[in-house]
Amino acid sequence: MRSTLLALTGAAALGIATSASAAVIVEDNFDSYSDTAAMQAVWGDAGLGTLVDATTVGGSGNAMSHNGGQVNSIALDNLAPTASTNVVLSGTYYDDGVGNKRISIGLRNGANPLFEFGIYNNPSGYATRIVNFPGASPSWVQIEKTQVEGWHSFNIEFGLDSITSVFDISSDGEDLYETTTDLSGDAWASGFGELRIGGPSNYSSTGGGLIFDNIKLETVAVPEPASLALLSLGALVALRRRK
Incomplete structure (x- = not known):
């Protein structure tokens, strides 16, 4: 964590512009x-997700609860990374720790x-599924077998060269799992057409x-x-000052 904080400090001090092409596609708390019904007017009324009070499980405000099966989704317009922009998906979810x-x-x-990205039973536990990306199609990849009750955070970044997933169990910055899948660096034949929450391929979930x-x-x-070179230089300057 210390190195990350120092690197960010160096970037801010040097005034590096890293968000000139940034755009929010979907943002929903x-x-x-x-x-x-109001939620499904945005996320689709065919899915089985329901609006719940997240404070009952230690969260804040409302959230979407989904017990598997038919997904809720938002349509996207062929969203894909380019040579100048990456696509990032982030958020939190609560797991009661029950398996299957x-x-x-x-x-x-x-x-x-x-x-x-979520939980699957083969391989079991927290996992990610990657299929038909340029140069990579490993299907399900296990991140961590043991489920933990609580709120967990995720940040997934898609580029032309890689997909990097960072999963923070308990959202405390301590149990971090980072997985990277290398891609070929080619432009994608097609981009994402939907953002979806529910059962993988609409599968049911017997464990909730x-x-x-x-x-x-x-x-x-x-x-x-x-x-990037300036960012590295800024981190080094910050490290020397700290020493």
Whole structure:
């Protein structure tokens, strides 16, 4: 954590512009909805997600609870990374710690490409699914087998060269799991057509579901090589000053 904080301090001091091409595509904390029908007017009424009071499980405001099965989704306009922008999906979810779940948040265009992040039963536990991306299609990849009760955070960044998932168990900055899948660096044949919450491929979940909150989907600028060099220099300056 210390190195990360120092690097950010150096970047701020040097005034590096890293968000010139940033754009928020979806941002939802579910607090604006009065009931499930209002939420489904945005997320689709075919899905099985419901609006719940997140304070009952240690959260804040409202959230979407989904116990698997038919997904709720928001349509996207062929969203994909480019040479100058990455796509980032972030948010939180509550897990009651009970096993045998099949529930995820995902981005896909049919099955080409297909990405899901959440809990699955084969492999069991927290996992991510990556299918039909340029140069990579490993399917389900286990992140951590043991489920933990509580609110967990995720941040997934899609670029032309890689998909990087950072999963923070208990959202405390201590139990961090980072997984990176290398891509070929080619432009995508097709981008994401929907953001979805529910059962992976609409599968049921006998062990119950998850509660999702603070969902954000955005594009962020890819730092240019010169900016990355300045960022490294700023981190070194901050380290020397600290010493």
